Amino acid sequence: MAACQLMFVEDSPRGVLLDIIPLEALAIDGTVVPPGLPLSVSFLPSDDRRAHGEMVALFDRWLEDNRALDLDVGVASEIGGLRYVFTRDDEQLVLDVRD
Numbered sequence: 001m002a003a004c005q006l007m008f009v010e011d012s013p014r015g016v017l018l019d020i021i022p023l024e025a026l027a028i029d030g031t032v033v034p035p036g037l038p039l040s041v042s043f044l045p046s047d048d049r050r051a052h053g054e055m056v057a058l059f060d061r062w063l064e065d066n067r068a069l070d071l072d073v074g075v076a077s078e079i080g081g082l083r084y085v086f087t088r089d090d091e092q093l094v095l096d097v098r099d
Contacts, residue, residue, distance in 0.1 A: 004024075005069075011056045014044075023036075071085070083095070
């Protein structure tokens with residue numbers, strides 16, 4: 001898990017784009033993103049419009065507050081992809097992304 005700063009959130013019909021700056025080294029599937037190196041992450045839109053809206057609203061709120069969050073990225077072999085775990089205070093968002 002690495003402390004990060006959320007810099008930008010965009011929701012479009014193509015998906016959700018997040019710009020993040022890791023404040024600590026962030027390991028993603030065997031690659032280490034060094035602190036301070038901007039990282040863009042995108043997710044396809046969910047078929048569940050309500051869940052998608054709640055996810056975007058949470059990212060928007062985190063962006064408007066102080067932008068600080070923790071991010072952990074691990075392999076989710078059961079889905080054939082990666083699991084992104086975003087945590088801020090007592091809130092957590094888990095996104096499973098297939099390759």
